[in-house]
Amino acid sequence: MNNLYLKELTELNGVSGYERRVREFIKEKIKDRVSGMEEDILGNLIAWKEGKNSKKLMLCAHMDEVGFMVSNIEEDGKLSIIPIGGIDPRTIIGKKVLIGEKEIPGVIGYKAIHLQRGEELTPPSFENIKIDIGVNKKTDAENKVKIGDFVAFATKSTVNGDWASGKALDDRGGCSILIDLIEDNIGLFYTTYFVFSTQEELGLRGAGVAAEKISPDFAVVVETTTSGDNPEFPEARRSTELGRGPAISPAHSGYVIDEKLFYWMLDNAKENNILYQIKRRTVGGTDARRIATTLAGIPSAVISIPSRYIHSPMSVLNLKDYENTLRLIATSLTKEVKDERTY
Amino acid sequence: MELLEVLKRLSSLDGPSGYEQEVIKYIKEEAEKIPNVKSEIDHLGNLIVRKEGPGKKIALFAHSDEIGFVLTKKEYGNYWRFSHFGGVDPKAVISQRLRIHTRDGSISTGVVGMLEPHLQTEEMKGKVPSFDELFIDIVEGGDKVSIGDLAVFSSEPFSLSDKYFTGKALDNRASCATLLYALALLNNFVPRSDAYFVFNIREEDGSPGAKAVAYKLKPDLAIILDVTHGDVQIPSSPKIETGKGPVLDIGPVISYEHFERLKKLAEKISVSYQVEPTGGVSYTDTDAIQITRGGILTLLISLPIRYMHTPYEVTNIRDIEETARLLSSFIAQGGE
Numbered sequence: 232m233n234n235l236y237l238k239e240l241t242e243l244n245g246v247s248g249y250e251r252r253v254r255e256f257i258k259e260k261i262k263d264r265v266s267g268m269e270e271d272i273l274g275n276l277i278a279w280k281e282g283k284n285s286k287k288l289m290l291c292a293h294m295d296e297v298g299f300m301v302s303n304i305e306e307d308g309k310l311s312i313i314p315i316g317g318i319d320p321r322t323i324i325g326k327k328v329l330i331g332e333k334e335i336p337g338v339i340g341y342k343a344i345h346l347q348r349g350e351e352l353t354p355p356s357f358e359n360i361k362i363d364i365g366v367n368k369k370t371d372a373e374n375k376v377k378i379g380d381f382v383a384f385a386t387k388s389t390v391n392g393d394w395a396s397g398k399a400l401d402d403r404g405g406c407s408i409l410i411d412l413i414e415d416n417i418g419l420f421y422t423t424y425f426v427f428s429t430q431e432e433l434g435l436r437g438a439g440v441a442a443e444k445i446s447p448d449f450a451v452v453v454e455t456t457t458s459g460d461n462p463e464f465p466e467a468r469r470s471t472e473l474g475r476g477p478a479i480s481p482a483h484s485g486y487v488i489d490e491k492l493f494y495w496m497l498d499n500a501k502e503n504n505i506l507y508q509i510k511r512r513t514v515g516g517t518d519a520r521r522i523a524t525t526l527a528g529i530p531s532a533v534i535s536i537p538s539r540y541i542h543s544p545m546s547v548l549n550l551k552d553y554e555n556t557l558r559l560i561a562t563s564l565t566k567e568v569k570d571e572r573t574y
Numbered sequence: 575m576e577l578l579e580v581l582k583r584l585s586s587l588d589g590p591s592g593y594e595q596e597v598i599k600y601i602k603e604e605a606e607k608i609p610n611v612k613s614e615i616d617h618l619g620n621l622i623v624r625k626e627g628p629g630k631k632i633a634l635f636a637h638s639d640e641i642g643f644v645l646t647k648k649e650y651g652n653y654w655r656f657s658h659f660g661g662v663d664p665k666a667v668i669s670q671r672l673r674i675h676t677r678d679g680s681i682s683t684g685v686v687g688m689l690e691p692h693l694q695t696e697e698m699k700g701k702v703p704s705f706d707e708l709f710i711d712i713v714e715g716g717d718k719v720s721i722g723d724l725a726v727f728s729s730e731p732f733s734l735s736d737k738y739f740t741g742k743a744l745d746n747r748a749s750c751a752t753l754l755y756a757l758a759l760l761n762n763f764v765p766r767s768d769a770y771f772v773f774n775i776r777e778e779d780g781s782p783g784a785k786a787v788a789y790k791l792k793p794d795l796a797i798i799l800d801v802t803h804g805d806v807q808i809p810s811s812p813k814i815e816t817g818k819g820p821v822l823d824i825g826p827v828i829s830y831e832h833f834e835r836l837k838k839l840a841e842k843i844s845v846s847y848q849v850e851p852t853g854g855v856s857y858t859d860t861d862a863i864q865i866t867r868g869g870i871l872t873l874l875i876s877l878p879i880r881y882m883h884t885p886y887e888v889t890n891i892r893d894i895e896e897t898a899r900l901l902s903s904f905i906a907q908g909g910e
Contacts, residue, residue, distance in 0.1 A: 322668050336734065
């Protein structure tokens, strides 16, 4: 069964730079199903399986999620935080968080509505947001947490019917697809490297190191991407729509997708009647940008599960899109990337 | 009585104004575990637990309802618009999962979504969406919901530390727990008053519940338990702090004489307390009770909590215990 681990994966805490829990979980699930596996200095997890052809294809999904780090412990025992990755401060009030290796629970409180004077519609700033761990003194707080501890959202996930909701769907959705691809025992055309990368949210920092080590002939990044698919956002500015299949990117911030790889996926979708969409916006980069400029240059592509409200404690994806994304990648992996287009 | 266990159940149960019966039913069960009490639910849904005694009639009130939301319009797919009752900060609603109680009794789940930062324009970033601009994305049971269905926050309560507890609806379930605890403690005394513990409905939508009970009972003294803002400096007011004991309100809606008696008793039995000035009206059930049926003498006692009307309000356990100790002693002594 597919997406068996999606719920667990999203509930794990793996803020950028603190991906250990996610890595250990994935390792445990895939260790008996790959030809080899290793972990590098940056914490990237690299697993591989042989294909018919000795050329190398790298699949990449990032393990990290946006979150915070404890930046100071205040005199009143509250914790100051700094964001790790792009988080909208309007989405974090009234949330439960887990702090550091011991996963100490805390809440992000905010001045009661009754006491706000005309600030109701003013976005809060991170400087005014503190975490409450139920102590009133700095020394009491220091017994529980320390500066440098990660802070992750404690959102529980739901995976039911057509929909999944929770934190960190970006990019545990991609991690989950890579695990499914490993478990499904596909007749791989190329020798395939499954890379679970680190520190994507901090500027695509892990994936390049992994690509350098593998030196693949091609790379495909598997992401969970934006949509803007909601009643408030103009239709013309949406990047994807949920329920319309995987989003294949033609180009994004800092990189135009390799043409051969782009059509490789597109043609496979058409030939196999798999619902797909072309991503309509170029905002937001992925590990593809970093991988593409690694070594002497590696042709790269991006395929994504469309998602809503990513980078917040509560994102949503459509499980049919997940299935179609998985199907399209699985089908493509059995096929050669053509040098010449046949259309 | 296991205070933490009761508090946890009370916070977990859903009871938006007008739909409190799950909460009322649970409180009734808990109250009936206490010996020598009689309980009844009135025609509106208020729970009245009587602890009979020989003296003056004292009624204690804690509202059992919580702030909530109502589905107002279907957009398309699983998208709905919604409104709220009770004061709610839109910032505290964004990226929350709401529990929707549907017509057939099932629970649907919706998330209040926020556009991904990647797609936001500078103009959008500068402003928090108002309730007119927020929407709910019903990811579970989308086909079961209707206009008018009520929803509440879905945050699960937990102990933040050995001193603090957090969850939704601690306004005013923390007071409900306090009243239950005071009722249990009252059995240690030979009471000199005829006490009525009232768990009323509908405070957040304008006090029709408390007013009806006050009318029916016409007590000699009404003591209202609600929550106030703790650990925040309000200009020109003393800073009320959590962990420093019950907050005794003083102002035009309070009987000055009874306030003094309560203060003296607190000093006598070593309950530390704080005094909060209530200018004008108190924005609690006190305001309505005071002017009911020829006028009723009122006292308002508040529990200080943090982050009122957000999904994770925070209360201090010792404040609850000490408030219950003061109340049980005060009632046992006939309000003297």
